[in-house]
Amino acid sequence: MKEWYEKIRSANSVEDLENIRISIFGKKGILAEQFEKMKAVPNEEKASFAKELNTHKGELTSLFNEQKIIIQTKELQEAMKAEAIDVSLFSTTSRKGALHPVMETMDRIVEYFSSMNFSVETGPMVEDDFHNFEALNLPKYHPARDMQDTFYFKDEMLLRTHTSPVQIRTMLHTKPPIRMIAPGAVFRRDYDLTHTPMFHQVEGLLVDETGKVSFANLKYILEDFLKYMFGDVEVRFRPSFFPFTEPSAEADISCIFCKGEGCRVCSHTGWLEVLGCGIVDPNVFKAVDYEDVSGYAFGLGVERFAMLIHHIGDLRSLFEGDVRLLEQFQ
Numbered sequence: 001m002k003e004w005y006e007k008i009r010s011a012n013s014v015e016d017l018e019n020i021r022i023s024i025f026g027k028k029g030i031l032a033e034q035f036e037k038m039k040a041v042p043n044e045e046k047a048s049f050a051k052e053l054n055t056h057k058g059e060l061t062s063l064f065n066e067q068k069i070i071i072q073t074k075e076l077q078e079a080m081k082a083e084a085i086d087v088s089l090f091s092t093t094s095r096k097g098a099l100h101p102v103m104e105t106m107d108r109i110v111e112y113f114s115s116m117n118f119s120v121e122t123g124p125m126v127e128d129d130f131h132n133f134e135a136l137n138l139p140k141y142h143p144a145r146d147m148q149d150t151f152y153f154k155d156e157m158l159l160r161t162h163t164s165p166v167q168i169r170t171m172l173h174t175k176p177p178i179r180m181i182a183p184g185a186v187f188r189r190d191y192d193l194t195h196t197p198m199f200h201q202v203e204g205l206l207v208d209e210t211g212k213v214s215f216a217n218l219k220y221i222l223e224d225f226l227k228y229m230f231g232d233v234e235v236r237f238r239p240s241f242f243p244f245t246e247p248s249a250e251a252d253i254s255c256i257f258c259k260g261e262g263c264r265v266c267s268h269t270g271w272l273e274v275l276g277c278g279i280v281d282p283n284v285f286k287a288v289d290y291e292d293v294s295g296y297a298f299g300l301g302v303e304r305f306a307m308l309i310h311h312i313g314d315l316r317s318l319f320e321g322d323v324r325l326l327e328q329f330q
């Protein structure tokens, strides 16, 4: 009998155990065999023989049940291990999308000015001559129109060359004071390393009562904004010209690549030109029937910012839709 206890203990699988069950407890198993032998046992020994046999039967049964649980647990654990799914494995088929670097940069710019309580305004991309030029102090045949190579349609319609017409539209339907930005696509006939026929600008305009808006206000917010975008940079303002502002200036930041030492990106000047700005020309206010107001305005190219922030050499690569480039901005 002893060897059967051993056999049960050493069973390794459910299958093993099932064979052992049949050979012990089955119809032709050893227990049946032993009970069969009882017939030949003398009457006076029958009781003790049967008692011993029943004890064995009881012990074998409980040992068998214990072993069954041990094996089942072990097999279940092995199966779970074998069938486990590694949820941390990378899939080879799906690619993660990301915001286009131009849109991401635009979002950051909008975020800054929204936090300064500027409202976000929009306008049409197909504009008329009045909003894009005339009202912005750019009369017909004015040489300054050449600054912006324009795509024309019939009937004095055109693709807007800047976001400044949104200033005009906003002033025409809102009373001062105004504090707005206008992000959006603009169009010019231009195509090289740093120019594409479509690009994005963010326009800014602030208008309040005469005497309430100064160049110092403009300098302050633009300096703060440029530091928000580019980190710890120096900002300088250079006199410039725009027909719709007087005085006008261009803002430069100290080169973020060479820290002002002079390098290829800043053409060895130590400075990077980043935006245009100025005090709104009185002729612009005249065109929208605003009286007794003063204001400042600024405009910047979003692609230029994105190129500087991400160190992109060729502007055109931003619009070729090559996923190998775009994937780098995740």
Ligand code: PHE
Pocket (backbone or CB within 6 Å): 161, 162, 163, 164, 203, 204, 242, 245, 276, 277, 278, 297, 298, 299, 300
């Ligand atoms: N509209 C100008 C441009 O496209 C930028 C600008 C806007 C300059 C507002 C001054 C004030 O170049």
